[in-house]
Amino acid sequence: MSDVTPMMAQFLEIKAAHPGDLLFYRMGDFYEMFFEDAVAAAGALDIALTRRGKHQGQDIPMCGVPVHAAEGYLHQLTRKGFRVAICEQLEDPAEAKKRGSKSVVKRGVTRVVTAGTLTEDSLLEARANNYLAAHAELRGEGALAWCDISTGMLAVAPCPRLALGPLLARLMPRELLCAATAEEGLRDTARDMAMVLTPLGPASFDSQAAAGRIARAYGVDGPDAFGSFSRVEQAALGGLIDYLEITQKGRLPRLSPPRREDPGGTVQIDAATRRNLELVQALSGGREGSLIAAIDRTLTAPGGRLLANRLATPSRDLGLIRDRLEAVAALHAEAALRDRLRDGLRRVPDMDRALGRLSLERGGPRDLAAIRDGLAAAAALAAELDGALPPALSALAQDLGTEPAILAELESALVAEPPHLAREGGFVAPGYHADLDAARQLRDEGRGYIAALQGKYSEETGIGALKVKHNNVLGYFIETPATHAQKMLAEPLADRFRHRQTTANALRFTTPELTELESRILNAGGEAQGIELRIHETLRQACLAEAAAISTAARAMAELDLHAGLADLAQDRDWCCPQVDDSRAFEIEAGRHPVVEEALRRSGDPFVANDCRLSATGGAAIRLLTGPNMAGKSTWLRQNAVIALLAQIGSFVPAATARIGLVSQIFSRVGASDDLARGRSTFMVEMVETAAILNQADDRALVILDEIGRGTATYDGLSIAWAVLEHLHGANRCRALFATHYHELTQLADTLPGVVNATVAVKEWQGEVIFLHEVKDGAAAASYGVQVARLAGLPDTVIARAREVLGRLEQGEREGRGRAAMEDLPLFAAAAPPPAAPAAAAAPSAAEMRLRQVDPDALSPREALEMLYELKGLTAG
């Protein structure tokens, strides 16, 4: 190690303490990376890899990013799952020099940047929370704790391993902490949800240590200060806080008291259902085409985040739902008030995130100004909200109107538009601090003071030609022409003016007054900066001291923004206020799907509104929907689930009227998608999801099943669909919408009292099918699959042949011969009538003979494959 430079030795020592992280090693205006870090970062960031010196005879790979552009690179690295340890210079290089020319500047890691611990606006999505979650397990029990350090929220919920998937699907955390022993089992889940999985040692999740960590984080005696948490909940919270201490290097963010979430308080929605209903993300990926994109009219980032949270957790609390609906209804009715409020909301900054940054000492004057502007807006909004209001709105008015004392302080302290960084200075308003004003004046008007002094001395000495000048050797000095030498060097002036230099034509002097003024001018800039930094710190502390009040105001504004946005949407789209009650009713009149409707509107097509009557009294209520492809079955199924969900977040719904008995769970199995990454076939995925529904749905569940059984052979599929329907009816006894291709199922309506048939109407005209998109009672007359295939552009010959086969099958069915009718079906001819050549008369080949014996429906996939090999052998022979 003799060839190791002192700097490299320092690097290696710091790197050894951060083995899993990329080390951003500060050197002047750059963060440099070395060795394998450099290779990984250069690849991930697409930047040049260079070399610097040698280590143990080998070149040291190196790459670097400029400090001023570091945020952009951090963004890319955290997105790719890297953790970055930021190692700063902890002293001025001049200090290090004083210790000797070979001394190295002191450096240390000030923060580890990970996907789940971001706070910078440029690294975060404004309208989404950035969650860090921790899952702990203890003696068969589990808990998940999650926080967003950019806003300070923290919550915990009991969460056994089985419930983890659905909860993670709801929260979509960027990073999940788990015990090292659980890492393997969570890897697939983490990959599916594109989150970084970070294993921690057993000490992090120790429930004894957790109590101490929670107590330290909040400055309380113990976790019981916030209510009672189970051991495993404490362990999850403790793991989370421990990780924050590690990554933030002991500087904990401001966290609101941990909220314990009751899983029974919200509608249970599993991962597949969230995906299928496209709540926050369309199936094609991204926000466009999702439900949230269609309904988000909020004007502030916190309002947008609140809407996303509400959509993820519709309530099951009737009182809460009604309060929220009442607030939306009041703002719906009062258009002028709503417009005024929304005007005020447009100017509201993101106070939560500003507070988060300030708490981690990463905030600047602009964050202080965000709090000032936010609190001022809150007060103005509170003033608008007077008069008779429903309870939900008057509670908000109260929270908005608290006007914490810090508002007045910030208003007098800050300029209108302060800079980003405190050290840039210039953010404290004139008149706020007398010493600062004086320092600034001195700094900015130094020349004026010098001129004033010159005038004073000139008068005092009676020498009109006296000047105050400046050069680099003497600094400021007083100069008189040499002709005045005698006067200046004699008493009394000699006493006052200290002679410094005589030149050919002039004499130069200083006075203690001038020397002092000079040093004051020189220091004034630094002094002004120092005072501003101190004021910044005082204001920061004052904001943190009032964090709870600021959070309350921020939360109230987000809530108001959400209500007003939903009211605006309802007005604009002609939605109705749903009646939500304790019954098991589900009566929707003229319902629409908000996303499909919007897409159709853009292309100028009308959306056909449809009713849905699904009220259950004693047992189940199931609508069995048949109809051709493309008729609008999936749309109808999903729109009803979406309407229930919207009602329970406290929103108006896209319908003429709606009465909804509280829904406890929403399950949806729509369409089929392969999960090849996990080695499961379409059919397997479908069955796993169906099993989850049948095992969990209670009598308040709303179940949407679309084309169940489609992924397997006809008879298998039909039998499974049949049995599933019976189970929903007899065991789950829930409300369900069941769309199917299997017309045979419609018979069940005769025997199962809770099953009613419905169909989507189509018109046949000159052999073509016209979709009316109208859902009505009864079973579909035909499936029209062939007509739809024709619309899709299948070749005419194939369509003609399909009609022929269909005709045969239907005839066979009528004659009770079933599929045997196929045996005398003439062979397919690719072009119009085959030539008169005796092709049909030729003896069938061995492969054909074998094929005729086969019943494809009776084959297992393995047998089918073997059959294929056998046929191939026969044709080859």
Ligand SMILES: Nc1ncnc2c1ncn2[C@@H]1O[C@H](COP(=O)(O)OP(=O)(O)OP(=O)(O)O)[C@@H](O)[C@H]1O
């Ligand atoms: N109520 C409606 N009013 C107007 N157009 C509609 C309506 N419902 C559906 N559509 C249109 O029909 C298209 C097909 O709808 P959808 O996917 O719901 O049909 P489907 O019957 O489920 O078809 P498949 O069985 O092939 O999945 C939609 O993309 C939409 O453009």
